[in-house]
Amino acid sequence: xxxxxxxxxxxxxxxxxxxxxxxxxxxxxxxxxxxxxxxxxxxxxxxxxxxxxxxxxxxxxxxxxxxxxxxxxxxxxxxxxxxxxxxxxxxxxxxxxxxxxxxxxxxxxxxxxxxxxxxxxxxxxxxxxxxxxxxxxxxxxxxxxxxxxxxxxxxxxxxxxxxxxxxxxxxxxxxxxxxxxxxxxxxxxxxxxxxxxxxxxxxxxxxxxxxxxxxxxxxxxxxxxxxxxxxxxxxxxxxxxxxxxxxxxxxxxxxxxxxxxxxxxxxxxxxxxxxxxxxxxxxxxxxxxxxxxxxxxxxxxxxxxxxxxxxxxxx
Amino acid sequence: xxxxxxxxxxxxxxxxxxxxxxxxxxxxxxxxxxxxxxxxxxxxxxxxxxxxxxxxxxxxxxxxxxxxxxxxxxxxxxxxxxxxxxxxxxxxxxxxxxxxxxxxxxxxxxxxxxxxxxxxxxxxxxxxxxxxxxxxxxxxxxxxxxxxxxxxxxxxxxxxxxxxxxxxxxxxxxxxxxxxxxxxxxxxxxxxxxxxxxxxxxxxxxxxxxxxxxxxxxxxxxxxxxxxxxxxxxxxxxxxxxxxxxxxxxxxxxxxxxxxxxxxxxxxxxxxxxxxxxxxxxxxxxxxxxxxxxxxxxxxxxxxxxxxxxxxxxxxxxxxxxxxxxxxxxxxxxxxxxxxxxxxxxxxxxxxxxxxxxxxxxxxxxxxxxxxxxxxxxxxxxxxxxxxxxxxxxxxxxxxxxxxxxxxxxxxxxxxxxxxxxxxxxxxxxxxxxxxxxxxxxxxxxxxxxxxxxxxxxxxxxxxxxxxxxxxxxxxxxxxxxxxxxxxxxxxxxxxxxxxxxx
Numbered sequence: 001x002x003x004x005x006x007x008x009x010x011x012x013x014x015x016x017x018x019x020x021x022x023x024x025x026x027x028x029x030x031x032x033x034x035x036x037x038x039x040x041x042x043x044x045x046x047x048x049x050x051x052x053x054x055x056x057x058x059x060x061x062x063x064x065x066x067x068x069x070x071x072x073x074x075x076x077x078x079x080x081x082x083x084x085x086x087x088x089x090x091x092x093x094x095x096x097x098x099x100x101x102x103x104x105x106x107x108x109x110x111x112x113x114x115x116x117x118x119x120x121x122x123x124x125x126x127x128x129x130x131x132x133x134x135x136x137x138x139x140x141x142x143x144x145x146x147x148x149x150x151x152x153x154x155x156x157x158x159x160x161x162x163x164x165x166x167x168x169x170x171x172x173x174x175x176x177x178x179x180x181x182x183x184x185x186x187x188x189x190x191x192x193x194x195x196x197x198x199x200x201x202x203x204x205x206x207x208x209x210x211x212x213x214x215x216x217x218x219x220x221x222x223x224x225x226x227x228x229x230x231x232x233x234x235x236x237x238x239x240x241x242x243x244x245x246x247x248x249x250x251x252x253x254x255x256x257x258x259x260x261x262x263x264x265x266x267x268x269x270x271x272x273x274x275x276x277x278x279x280x281x282x283x284x285x286x287x288x289x290x291x292x293x294x295x296x297x298x299x300x301x302x303x304x305x306x307x308x309x310x311x312x313x314x315x
Numbered sequence: 316x317x318x319x320x321x322x323x324x325x326x327x328x329x330x331x332x333x334x335x336x337x338x339x340x341x342x343x344x345x346x347x348x349x350x351x352x353x354x355x356x357x358x359x360x361x362x363x364x365x366x367x368x369x370x371x372x373x374x375x376x377x378x379x380x381x382x383x384x385x386x387x388x389x390x391x392x393x394x395x396x397x398x399x400x401x402x403x404x405x406x407x408x409x410x411x412x413x414x415x416x417x418x419x420x421x422x423x424x425x426x427x428x429x430x431x432x433x434x435x436x437x438x439x440x441x442x443x444x445x446x447x448x449x450x451x452x453x454x455x456x457x458x459x460x461x462x463x464x465x466x467x468x469x470x471x472x473x474x475x476x477x478x479x480x481x482x483x484x485x486x487x488x489x490x491x492x493x494x495x496x497x498x499x500x501x502x503x504x505x506x507x508x509x510x511x512x513x514x515x516x517x518x519x520x521x522x523x524x525x526x527x528x529x530x531x532x533x534x535x536x537x538x539x540x541x542x543x544x545x546x547x548x549x550x551x552x553x554x555x556x557x558x559x560x561x562x563x564x565x566x567x568x569x570x571x572x573x574x575x576x577x578x579x580x581x582x583x584x585x586x587x588x589x590x591x592x593x594x595x596x597x598x599x600x601x602x603x604x605x606x607x608x609x610x611x612x613x614x615x616x617x618x619x620x621x622x623x624x625x626x627x628x629x630x631x632x633x634x635x636x637x638x639x640x641x642x643x644x645x646x647x648x649x650x651x652x653x654x655x656x657x658x659x660x661x662x663x664x665x666x667x668x669x670x671x672x673x674x675x676x677x678x679x680x681x682x683x684x685x686x687x688x689x690x691x692x693x694x695x696x697x698x699x700x701x702x703x704x705x706x707x708x709x710x711x712x713x714x715x716x717x718x719x720x721x722x723x724x725x726x727x728x729x730x731x732x733x734x735x736x737x738x739x740x741x742x743x744x745x746x747x748x749x750x751x752x753x754x755x756x757x758x759x760x761x762x763x764x765x766x767x768x769x770x771x772x773x774x775x776x777x778x779x780x781x782x783x784x785x786x787x788x789x790x791x792x793x794x795x796x797x798x799x800x801x802x803x804x805x806x807x808x809x810x811x812x813x814x815x816x817x818x
Contacts, residue, residue: 184679184686191676194665201624201662202677202730203648261667 015306016253016270023277031284039280041163047276048165049224051269053247054254055176056220058268059213061251062180064193064260065113065120067214070221070247072131073105074240077225079135081151082144082235091151099222105131106218110211124214128244135237144235155230165227172220176265189213193260249296250275253303274299321380322347322515323368323399323484328377330363330539337363341377342541343534345484345515350506352518352530352547356559356811357610357775360539361519365486369401370394382483400477401486408469410462415442417461418476445475449505467498474505478514485509486517489611491525503529521609523552523815535559553808556815560777560807568782569757573764575785576600577635580652580738580769582621585630590616591793594630598738598769603760605784606773607810613793614773615657618740622647622654624662634737648677653736655727657743657773663727664715670726671697671711678733700729705755721752728759739763742773757783777807789813 027034053070060067077098084094105127112123146152157164180186188209191199200206224243229235254271256263278299282292323345330338338360345351355361366372368379370388379386381397388394391401408417415438416423424441426432442457455468464472470490477485491499506529509516520526526533527547535542535558542558578597585594591613598604606614620627623641632639634650641647647654656662664673674697675682682693697711704725708718715726724744731739741760745753760783764770774780780787787804789797797813799806 182687182690184683184688187672187676187679187688190668190672191665194667195661197662198656198665199676201622201644201654201656203643203645204676205643205645261665 016267016274016303020270020274020277023274023281027281027284031281034281034284039284041166043276043280044166044169045163046280047272048163048169049228050243050246050250050275051169051272052172052220052224052227053243054250054268054272055172055265056217057244057247058176058251058254058256058263058265059180059189060120060217061248061256061258062189062193062260062263063210063213064196065210065213066124066248066258067109067217068121068124068244069105069109069128069131070217070224071240071243072128072135073102073218073221074225074228074243075135075237076101076105076131076138077222078229078235078239079139079144079237080235081226082146082229083139085146085148085151086144086235091148094151095226098225099219102218102222102225103215105221106215107211109218110214113214114207114210132237132241139235139237141237143237146229146233146235151226152230152233155227155232165231168223168227172223173265173269180265185209185212190261193257193262195261246272246275249300252300255303255307257307271303320347320383321345323379323381323517325364325368325379326377328364328367328379329375330360330367330372331375336539338367338374338539340540341536342544343368343517344544345517346531347483347515348510348513349531350510350516350518350529352520352526352533353536354520354526354533354555354559355536356777359536359559361536362488363539364536365401365488365517365519368394369399369486395480395482398481398483399486400480400482400484401488402470402473402477402490403488408461408472410460412461413458414455414461414464414472415439415457417472418442418445418479441479445479449475449508451475451501467494467501470494470498471501471505474502474509478509482514484515484517486519488519489521490518491520491522521611521815523555526555527552552812552815556808556811560811568779569761571601571603571761571764571783571785573601573761573767575602576767579635581631581633582617583631583633585617585620586628587616587620587626588628589793591620591790594790594793594795596771596788596795596798598771600737600767600769601764602785603764603770603772603783605780605787605804606771606790607775607777607780607787607814608790609814610775612790612814614790615742616793617790618654618742618771618773622652622740624654648734649680651735651737652740653677653731653734653738654740655724655731655742655744657746659720659723659727664723666714666716668715669712670701670706670708670715670718673715673726674700674711674730674733677730681733696733697729700733701726703732704729704759719748719752721748721755724748724752724756728756732763736763736768738769738771740771740773743775744772745774745776745779777810780810781805781807791816 033039057067080101081094081098084097085091109124109127112118113120154164159167180189188199188204191204192206192209196206225240228239250271251268252258253274254267256267278295279292282295321344325341325343328338328341341360341364343353343364353361363372367374369391370393371391381399386397388397419438424434424437426434439457443452446452446455451471455464461469490502494502506516518530530547532544533547533550533555534544535555537559576599579600581597583595586592594617608614616625619625621632623643623646632641639650660666671694675693682689682696694711701708701711706722706725706729708722715723718726744756760770772783781804784804787799787810788795789810791814796816799809803809
């Protein structure tokens with residue numbers, strides 16, 4: 001019985017890696033371009049956006065919450081920084097002002113959820129709608145063209161031959177891993193998701209931690225907003241729409257429980273890499289995007305199913 | 316009494332849950348039109364017996380007969396249809412529905428036979444009739460939303476709902492616990508009305524005065540056993556208390572030989588409106604202070620307010636002679652006032668995380684530098700402390716949910732001890748754990764007292780309170796009704812008398 005459980009556990013832990021390896025091996029036979037350095041860079045560049053977003057999302061979901069507003073924060077970041085640069089502002093100042101805006105968005109989410117005790121889904125659904133509205137109203141629905149070369153570098157430049165978005169992704173991954181696994185903050189995140197009342201009785205400032213988690217998620221959205229605006233050289237009010245769904249998907253595929261308390265960032269990292277690989281492979285195979293969605297959905301079901309199996313059935 | 320025709324007769328009821336005997340030969344016989352009080356200490360098995368009568372639990376042995384016929388209810392619904400209804404302590408109305416809809420929930424009058432259209436007019440008319448019958452039509456209208464009623468009115472509606480099932484027996488579990496005096500009067504009027512209708516009432520209450528005022532007979536349970544049934548008129552308060560207590564002191568309580576030191580903690584005028592009032596207490600180093608009282612006496616609430624988990628309206632905390640303020644459990648932990656909660660699942664542990672993480676959760680002051688966890692120290696201390704408690708585990712990475720109740724409790728204690736408590740509050744430290752683990756926890760408590768820790772133990776088990784405590788403080792209805800010392804503290808009668816609010 002326990003042996004069976006152990007098997008399932010191993011399958012769970014390494015299952016995603018097996019699936020990823022399987023795709024890589026299969027694709028290197030099927031497509032001559034797949035293993036080229038250009039395509040690999042391409043994959044990494046594509047996953048950098050969802051990757052950074054998923055890191056923040058994992059923290060939020062581990063506390064038992066959800067953040068639907070990240071897509072709107074991406075848009076706000078784009079239009080605010082875009083408009084400032086369009087009217088001749090310094091690119092760095094534009095980034096910082098956009099950061100402040102995202103901090104405010106995160107703080108509003110966190111305040112609504114931890115102090116006013118809104119349900120996270122409702123709170124962030126509202127701020128998602130409001131945020132998108134603000135981005136559209138501010139820009140009057142039109143994109144701002146960005147031409148500042150320093151800013152564009154964030155999305156298109158290289159350092160030591162590595163694209164900057166990939167470096168940023170690495171930085172966020174490492175910072176996330178350190179915070180979650182090595183600091184007291186990380187422990188409190190797990191404890192709040194597992195049992196908020198017990199955490200409080202143990203002296204954890206549960207409200208502050210919850211608030212911080214939403215701010216963290218917004219900061220990730222800010223980073224994604226900058227990379228996206230720089231990559232397409234424009235700050236668009238419609239940018240980042242439904243990005244939250246891919247971030248949630250990566251987190252779920254990575255084995256994080258939607259009710260909080262259980263999960264890991266390494267899982268999420270596997271999750272978004274797998275999603276990226278799958279997208280890229282299906283594009284190379286010229287699979288219609290309609291079918292791509294079906295495959296993505298099935299992957300989530302499969303991953304969550306394996307997860308339940310590995311934990312053993314609850315009666 | 317031999318020829319009395321009982322409407323409900325429960326005899327020789329046995330029930331055990333996973334090996335623990337809860338009822339053993341329990342008995343209860345109800346005459347039509349009587350109010351029959353059921354009394355007993357916390358955990359005597361009153362609620363379990365009621366749930367068996369209602370068909371919510373299945374009995375292991377014994378018979379329940381209604382109107383002379385054996386019953387075999389599969390669910391509370393069967394019991395309702397047969398004529399037994401229960402008004403629970405926790406009411407569960409559907410707030411957005413009207414009074415009439417709540418009363419007739421699940422058996423609505425249909426407009427047309429076989430079609431799912433509800434005849435609201437007819438429902439309202441039937442409800443109005445019931446309201447008038449009980450003299451409630453002045454305050455309650457059938458089309459009012461349930462959420463607009465106050466607690467007392469909701470309770471009245473629950474009773475009316477029970478009667479609308481043509482119940483022959485109505486069970487009331489602590490019906491007055493949330494009522495004001497005036498509301499209680501209305502309830503008593505309704506009860507008189509029920510008695511006239513020859514409905515048998517089983518009345519569970521912890522209030523002696525009420526029992527004497529209202530009841531015709533009283534049955535007492537102790538340790539799941541039927542102790543006796545007396546006519547209220549012929550019984551005295553002392554007699555009833557004597558029947559309830561007298562649980563065997565199952566020997567084997569280690570004696571607290573620790574030397575008592577200075578007062579460590581003193582509480583003055585602790586008040587939270589509507590929950591507890593002007594509670595004063597003091598506890599010495601090396602002392603075990605027992606807190607006795609019935610469910611709802613406010614003992615846990617006082618302690619939860621002390622550690623900052625619940626709000627406190629007013630009161631002073633004096634720790635080692637200094638006034639301190641505690642606004643959040645963090646402040647309590649910093650001042651080394653540590654609480655091990657009764658409810659391990661709800662407040663004590665994060666079940667889905669490891670033993671190690673649970674032990675370290677409130678102790679990062681010791682285990683982390685500038686919020687970076689010192690993993691070596693963490694592992695070592697978590698291992699040391701859980702081993703000191705003799706926790707049975709494969710290792711400290713085990714999930715807490717995989718441990719037995721007794722071992723979970725040891726993890727809670729390990730976590731509390733790592734915080735170097737000056738005051739350790741143990742709320743029902745042995746609830747739901749087996750005999751062996753209990754003995755281990757008692758020994759740990761003595762060990763801690765010897766280290767000079769002041770221990771406050773809340774317990775509903777009289778033998779445990781008497782066996783372990785140096786002093787016993789008794790609460791009733793949110794107030795301290797007495798502090799017993801020495802010989803006095805060893806008297807179950809005295810404790811119970813105070814727990815019932817007596818002098």
